[in-house]
Amino acid sequence: MARRFALKDFAYAHRGLWTKDGLPENSLGGFRAAADAGLGIEFDLRPSADDEIMVFHDAVLGRMTGTEGHFADQPASALKAHRLAGTGEPVPSFEDLLSLWPQDLPLLAEMKIDGETSPSAFAAKVGARLMDWPGLAAAMSFAEAAVRALPKGLMRGQLIAPVSQFSADYFDGVASRALDDGIDYLAVHYTDAERAAAAVEGRNVPFVVWTVRTEADLAALKPYGPAVIFEQFSPALALAAIAP
Numbered sequence: 001m002a003r004r005f006a007l008k009d010f011a012y013a014h015r016g017l018w019t020k021d022g023l024p025e026n027s028l029g030g031f032r033a034a035a036d037a038g039l040g041i042e043f044d045l046r047p048s049a050d051d052e053i054m055v056f057h058d059a060v061l062g063r064m065t066g067t068e069g070h071f072a073d074q075p076a077s078a079l080k081a082h083r084l085a086g087t088g089e090p091v092p093s094f095e096d097l098l099s100l101w102p103q104d105l106p107l108l109a110e111m112k113i114d115g116e117t118s119p120s121a122f123a124a125k126v127g128a129r130l131m132d133w134p135g136l137a138a139a140m141s142f143a144e145a146a147v148r149a150l151p152k153g154l155m156r157g158q159l160i161a162p163v164s165q166f167s168a169d170y171f172d173g174v175a176s177r178a179l180d181d182g183i184d185y186l187a188v189h190y191t192d193a194e195r196a197a198a199a200v201e202g203r204n205v206p207f208v209v210w211t212v213r214t215e216a217d218l219a220a221l222k223p224y225g226p227a228v229i230f231e232q233f234s235p236a237l238a239l240a241a242i243a244p
Helices: 028-036 076-081 094-100 119-131 144-149 168-180 190-200 215-224 235-241
Strands: 011-014 040-047 053-055 107-111 137-141 155-160 185-189 207-212 227-230
Touching: 011 028, 011 207, 011 235, 028 040, 028 094, 040 119, 053 094, 053 119, 094 119, 107 119, 119 137, 119 144, 137 144, 137 185, 144 155, 144 168, 155 168, 168 185, 168 190, 185 190, 190 207, 190 215, 207 215, 215 227, 215 235, 227 235
Parallel strands: 011 040, 011 227, 040 107, 107 137, 137 155, 155 185, 185 207, 207 227
Antiparallel strands: 040 053
């Protein structure tokens, strides 16, 4: 089964190590680049129309493939035929990612729950696959029902949407329920780091922040001691932030 790991021992490339003019987000090339740099990765999982677990962020195809349509309406074979952001990189399946990922670097799998996707059924499918994966891995979601449906023994994270988009009461409610449920970590927007630190104070529960894009933001987070999901700056900078 997927092995547990210390969240703060790693830095995480957001959707792989991609660049605006090079390797696209959530691509096999971006995942290989992250692994080569010694990074963990955060990435997004969605079901295809024929229920294969695929790696893709958006609910629709347009932004990343230039074609119209809803992701969930196409079978895996059709999705794999699409190319990402005008490159030769195909839409990957979860199996494609697992086939290349080193077992000593962590995976943070975000389950995207929207449309007709069943939180419990999709979480059970993702969780079952990770229970057979011998490397370092965790699963997380904004959907509380999906997180609760993950199998026992798997490292579970609760994503919480930003206070700036919802409210402090919303944040505190999700955090409280997750902590009472024995969650392994919280995942919050970097602007909510202080609030997350307060929520986990006195508990042996870490948190990770997303998505850090500047050196200044990285430095501002230091007092709160989070793990960091980053993009668009040097991997060396992100790794230096976790150095003892």
